[in-house]
Amino acid sequence: MANEALVLYTNPMSRGRIARWMLEEVGQPYRVELTGYDGAMRAPEFLALNPMGKVPVLVHEGVVVTETAAICAYLAETFPQAGLLPAPTPAARAAYYRWMFFAAGPLEAAVSAKALDLLAPPERAGTVGYGSFERTVDTLEHAAASAAPWLTGERFTAVDVYAGAQVIWGQLFKSLPPRPAFVEYAARLQARPAWQRATALDDAAMPTPAD
The missing domain is CATH 1.20.1050 (Glutathione S-transferase Yfyf (Class Pi); Chain A, domain 2)
Structure with missing residues:
Protein backbone atom coordinates (compact mmCIF):
# COMPACT_ATOMS: atom_id res chain seq x y z
CA MET A 1 0.00 0.00 0.00
CA ALA A 2 1.27 3.46 -0.85
CA ASN A 3 2.52 5.65 1.97
CA GLU A 4 -0.29 7.94 3.15
CA ALA A 5 2.36 10.46 4.25
CA LEU A 6 2.74 11.63 0.61
CA VAL A 7 -0.37 12.31 -1.45
CA LEU A 8 -0.28 13.92 -4.88
CA TYR A 9 -3.39 15.54 -6.32
CA THR A 10 -2.83 15.65 -10.04
CA ASN A 11 -4.20 15.25 -13.52
CA PRO A 12 -2.26 13.60 -16.38
CA MET A 13 -3.02 16.62 -18.57
CA SER A 14 -1.34 19.09 -16.25
CA ARG A 15 1.93 20.22 -14.71
CA GLY A 16 1.25 17.48 -12.21
CA ARG A 17 3.32 15.31 -14.54
CA ILE A 18 6.37 17.18 -13.31
CA ALA A 19 5.46 16.53 -9.67
CA ARG A 20 4.94 12.83 -10.39
CA TRP A 21 8.34 12.65 -12.10
CA MET A 22 9.91 14.32 -9.07
CA LEU A 23 8.26 11.81 -6.75
CA GLU A 24 9.59 8.96 -8.85
CA GLU A 25 13.08 10.46 -8.63
CA VAL A 26 12.73 10.78 -4.84
CA GLY A 27 11.85 7.09 -4.56
CA GLN A 28 9.44 7.36 -1.62
CA PRO A 29 6.05 5.62 -1.82
CA TYR A 30 3.15 7.97 -2.49
CA ARG A 31 -0.55 7.91 -3.27
CA VAL A 32 -2.16 9.69 -6.21
CA GLU A 33 -5.55 11.37 -6.20
CA LEU A 34 -6.56 11.97 -9.82
CA THR A 35 -8.47 15.24 -9.95
CA GLY A 36 -10.61 16.04 -12.99
CA TYR A 37 -11.40 19.26 -14.78
CA ASP A 38 -15.10 18.48 -14.38
CA GLY A 39 -15.52 20.75 -11.37
CA ALA A 40 -13.52 18.68 -8.89
CA MET A 41 -10.89 21.41 -8.67
CA ARG A 42 -13.59 23.87 -7.65
CA ALA A 43 -15.05 21.65 -4.95
CA PRO A 44 -14.82 23.14 -1.43
CA GLU A 45 -12.65 20.30 -0.15
CA PHE A 46 -10.11 20.84 -2.93
CA LEU A 47 -10.16 24.62 -2.62
CA ALA A 48 -9.35 24.15 1.05
CA LEU A 49 -6.07 22.62 -0.15
CA ASN A 50 -5.40 25.07 -2.97
CA PRO A 51 -7.59 28.17 -3.30
CA MET A 52 -6.18 28.59 -6.82
CA GLY A 53 -8.26 25.56 -7.84
CA LYS A 54 -5.50 23.83 -9.76
CA VAL A 55 -3.13 20.89 -9.60
CA PRO A 56 -0.61 19.72 -8.65
CA VAL A 57 -1.00 19.74 -4.89
CA LEU A 58 1.26 17.74 -2.62
CA VAL A 59 0.17 16.85 0.91
CA HIS A 60 2.95 15.56 3.13
CA GLU A 61 1.90 14.49 6.61
CA GLY A 62 -0.82 17.12 6.59
CA VAL A 63 1.40 19.89 5.18
CA VAL A 64 0.20 21.33 1.86
CA VAL A 65 2.60 22.36 -0.88
CA THR A 66 1.39 23.93 -4.13
CA GLU A 67 3.20 25.35 -7.19
CA THR A 68 5.20 22.82 -9.15
CA ALA A 69 8.62 24.38 -8.61
CA ALA A 70 7.95 24.57 -4.88
CA ILE A 71 6.92 20.91 -4.81
CA CYS A 72 10.16 19.90 -6.54
CA ALA A 73 12.29 22.00 -4.19
CA TYR A 74 10.38 20.80 -1.12
CA LEU A 75 10.80 17.14 -2.00
CA ALA A 76 14.51 17.57 -2.70
CA GLU A 77 15.05 19.18 0.70
CA THR A 78 12.72 16.87 2.63
CA PHE A 79 14.34 13.71 1.26
CA PRO A 80 18.02 14.65 0.89
CA GLN A 81 18.95 10.97 0.69
CA ALA A 82 17.59 11.02 -2.87
CA GLY A 83 20.54 13.21 -3.89
CA LEU A 84 18.45 15.79 -5.72
CA LEU A 85 19.96 18.85 -4.06
CA PRO A 86 22.91 20.66 -5.65
CA ALA A 87 26.46 20.09 -4.51
CA PRO A 88 27.29 22.29 -1.50
CA THR A 89 29.36 24.75 -3.50
Missing part, protein backbone atom coordinates in the same frame (compact mmCIF):
# COMPACT_ATOMS: atom_id res chain seq x y z
CA PRO A 90 28.43 28.36 -4.28
CA ALA A 91 28.53 27.72 -8.03
CA ALA A 92 26.25 24.68 -7.89
CA ARG A 93 23.80 26.30 -5.48
CA ALA A 94 23.72 29.48 -7.55
CA ALA A 95 22.92 27.53 -10.73
CA TYR A 96 20.24 25.55 -8.91
CA TYR A 97 18.37 28.61 -7.67
CA ARG A 98 19.01 30.63 -10.81
CA TRP A 99 17.50 28.15 -13.24
CA MET A 100 14.71 27.03 -10.91
CA PHE A 101 13.42 30.58 -10.60
CA PHE A 102 14.12 31.36 -14.26
CA ALA A 103 11.97 28.40 -15.32
CA ALA A 104 9.18 29.29 -12.87
CA GLY A 105 9.27 32.97 -13.84
CA PRO A 106 10.43 34.25 -17.24
CA LEU A 107 10.29 30.92 -19.07
CA GLU A 108 6.81 29.93 -17.93
CA ALA A 109 5.48 33.44 -18.59
CA ALA A 110 7.06 33.80 -22.02
CA VAL A 111 5.94 30.42 -23.33
CA SER A 112 2.39 30.92 -22.03
CA ALA A 113 2.16 34.45 -23.42
CA LYS A 114 3.33 33.30 -26.85
CA ALA A 115 0.85 30.40 -26.89
CA LEU A 116 -1.98 32.84 -26.11
CA ASP A 117 -0.71 35.51 -28.53
CA LEU A 118 -0.26 37.86 -25.58
CA LEU A 119 3.44 38.70 -25.81
CA ALA A 120 4.37 42.22 -24.81
CA PRO A 121 5.08 44.45 -27.82
CA PRO A 122 8.77 45.25 -28.32
CA GLU A 123 8.38 48.80 -27.03
CA ARG A 124 6.96 47.44 -23.75
CA ALA A 125 9.39 44.53 -23.34
CA GLY A 126 11.02 46.18 -20.35
CA THR A 127 7.78 46.01 -18.37
CA VAL A 128 7.60 42.19 -18.28
CA GLY A 129 9.93 39.83 -16.50
CA TYR A 130 10.77 37.80 -19.60
CA GLY A 131 11.62 40.80 -21.76
CA SER A 132 11.00 39.03 -25.05
CA PHE A 133 10.28 35.46 -26.05
CA GLU A 134 13.41 35.35 -28.20
CA ARG A 135 15.69 36.50 -25.41
CA THR A 136 14.14 34.02 -23.00
CA VAL A 137 14.66 31.16 -25.43
CA ASP A 138 18.24 32.22 -26.09
CA THR A 139 18.91 32.28 -22.35
CA LEU A 140 17.42 28.81 -21.91
CA GLU A 141 19.49 27.56 -24.82
CA HIS A 142 22.62 28.88 -23.13
CA ALA A 143 21.70 26.98 -19.95
CA ALA A 144 20.97 23.74 -21.81
CA ALA A 145 24.13 24.00 -23.90
CA SER A 146 26.20 24.61 -20.77
CA ALA A 147 24.69 21.66 -18.89
CA ALA A 148 27.54 19.31 -18.08
CA PRO A 149 25.53 17.15 -18.27
CA TRP A 150 23.04 18.77 -15.87
CA LEU A 151 22.18 22.35 -15.01
CA THR A 152 24.30 22.40 -11.84
CA GLY A 153 27.13 20.28 -13.25
CA GLU A 154 27.73 16.58 -12.75
CA ARG A 155 24.84 16.10 -10.31
CA PHE A 156 21.24 15.65 -11.50
CA THR A 157 18.99 17.77 -9.26
CA ALA A 158 15.42 18.93 -8.81
CA VAL A 159 16.05 21.85 -11.15
CA ASP A 160 16.64 19.39 -13.98
CA VAL A 161 13.21 17.93 -13.26
CA TYR A 162 11.42 21.28 -13.23
CA ALA A 163 13.27 23.21 -15.93
CA GLY A 164 13.98 20.04 -17.88
CA ALA A 165 10.30 19.11 -18.09
CA GLN A 166 9.65 22.44 -19.77
CA VAL A 167 12.36 21.71 -22.32
CA ILE A 168 10.87 18.27 -23.00
CA TRP A 169 7.37 19.71 -23.40
CA GLY A 170 8.72 22.50 -25.55
CA GLN A 171 10.09 19.93 -27.98
CA LEU A 172 7.02 17.68 -27.89
CA PHE A 173 4.50 20.48 -28.36
CA LYS A 174 6.76 22.73 -30.48
CA SER A 175 6.48 25.64 -28.06
CA LEU A 176 10.28 25.85 -28.14
CA PRO A 177 12.38 25.67 -31.30
CA PRO A 178 14.21 22.36 -31.89
CA ARG A 179 17.67 23.72 -31.22
CA PRO A 180 20.39 21.08 -30.75
CA ALA A 181 20.99 22.03 -27.11
CA PHE A 182 17.31 21.47 -26.30
CA VAL A 183 17.10 18.20 -28.23
CA GLU A 184 20.21 16.77 -26.58
CA TYR A 185 19.26 17.87 -23.07
CA ALA A 186 15.73 16.48 -23.49
CA ALA A 187 17.15 13.15 -24.67
CA ARG A 188 19.32 12.87 -21.54
CA LEU A 189 16.30 13.62 -19.36
CA GLN A 190 14.02 11.17 -21.14
CA ALA A 191 16.59 8.40 -20.69
CA ARG A 192 16.13 8.54 -16.91
CA PRO A 193 14.18 5.57 -15.53
CA ALA A 194 12.17 7.82 -13.18
CA TRP A 195 10.98 9.96 -16.10
CA GLN A 196 10.00 6.84 -18.00
CA ARG A 197 8.10 5.40 -15.03
CA ALA A 198 6.26 8.65 -14.36
CA THR A 199 5.37 9.10 -18.02
CA ALA A 200 4.03 5.57 -18.28
CA LEU A 201 1.88 6.05 -15.17
CA ASP A 202 0.46 9.37 -16.38
CA ASP A 203 -0.12 8.07 -19.90
CA ALA A 204 -2.06 5.13 -18.43
CA ALA A 205 -4.19 7.59 -16.43
CA MET A 206 -5.13 9.66 -19.48
CA PRO A 207 -8.88 9.74 -20.10
CA THR A 208 -10.17 7.68 -22.99
CA PRO A 209 -12.75 8.99 -25.49
CA ALA A 210 -15.40 7.00 -23.64
CA ASP A 211 -14.59 8.87 -20.44
